[in-house]
Amino acid sequence: MDQYNGYIGRMIDQLSSLPGIGTKSAQRLAYHILSIPIEKVRELADSMVDAKENIRYCKECLTLTDEEICPICANQKRNHKQIMVVENPRDLAAYEKTGKYEGVYHVLHGAISPMLGIGPADIKLTELMRRLQGDVDEVIIATNSSLEGETTAMYISKLIKPTGIKVSRIASGVPVGGDLEYIDEVTLLRALEGRTEI
C-alpha cells in the first residue's frame, strides 16, 4: 500500500504494536493524531516518555509510583499491619477503587506459571518475606482466580504459614449481578463450596 509508506506507515506500525490495537484501530488512531494540533500530539507523546522516565517501584509495596514511597504506603492512616498481595498494579488499582480497603499492598509483578517458565524467584516474593519480618497481622492473597493465581496463592500460603502470620484468600464465587446461567461450572462449584450461613 503506497500511501502507508514513510511517516504514516511508521506510526501505524508503532500503534499496532500496542496490546489490543489491531491494524484498523491503529489506522484510525493515526489519522486522528494527524488531525489534531501538533501541541496536542506533543502532549500525548510526552506523557508517555515522561511517565516511563519518572515512574519507579515503590520501595515498600513495589507498585508503580512517581515517588520513593507510593501515596498508599506513605499514608499513615492506612493499616500497615494488613498486606494485600496482588499480581500487578492494575489489580491494586481495582481494589483501591472500592474505597473500602484500609490496609496496604504488595505487588508481585507476575504469578507463578510453570507453563510460561515463571518460577517463585521471578516474582517479588523475597521482598514480601522481608516485609513480613516487620509488624504484620495478616496477609490477604488477592492473586487472580486463574491457574497461575491459585498456584501462586498456594505457594505464598505455604511460605508464610511457618511465620505464624494469618494468611487469607479473597473469596471466589458468582460475581454480583452475574446471571447464574452464564457462569462457568468451576465458578459455580466454588460459590457452592464457599457458601455462608445467612
Added chain:
Amino acid sequence: MDQYNGYIGRMIDQLSSLPGIGTKSAQRLAYHILSIPIEKVRELADSMVDAKENIRYCKECLTLTDEEICPICANQKRNHKQIMVVENPRDLAAYEKTGKYEGVYHVLHGAISPMLGIGPADIKLTELMRRLQGDVDEVIIATNSSLEGETTAMYISKLIKPTGIKVSRIASGVPVGGDLEYIDEVTLLRALEGRTEI
C-alpha cells in the same frame, strides 16, 4: 484514586482522549507502556510527533503524504483522467487495498452536513473544480453511503454536470458475503433498484 496521580494519571488521561479508547483500555495501554524499554516508548512517541510534523496534503489530490505530491499522483502509470472523489484518506486507503483501481483520487476532507453546519465551502470542492479544468474524462463519486455522503454526491454531480465531464457514483447494495436477513431495508431496496441483468 491516589495511585493515578502524577505521571501515570497524565498518561492515562492523554490516552483516553483518543477515539475508541476508554478509561479501561487507556489504563491497560499505560501499564503496557511502563513495561516496555524506554527506547521503545521513545520510538512510539516520536513516530506520532514525526508524522504530525512531516505529513502534509498532496498538492494534487489533497491526501496526506510525506511528499509534495503523493506516490499515487506521482505515478505516471495511473490514469490521471479518472478521478475518484472520497471523503477522507482512510477511504482512499480502502480503495487502494483492492489493487484494482487505476485512476487517481481527490480527497474532500469531509462531507456536506447541514446538521453539523458543514457546507460546500468547508470541503475541498474548489480544489476539485480547479483540477477539472485539466484533461479529465470521468469523476467517480465514492463518498460514503450515508445521508451526508449522498448529499455530497448529489451536490458534486450537479456542480460538474455543466462541464460535460462524465460523473458516476459507486454502487450501493448488499455487501459480498452479506447475509440478506441481517441487512437493513434501505440497503435491500438499493440493491433491488441497482439490479443488473445476468
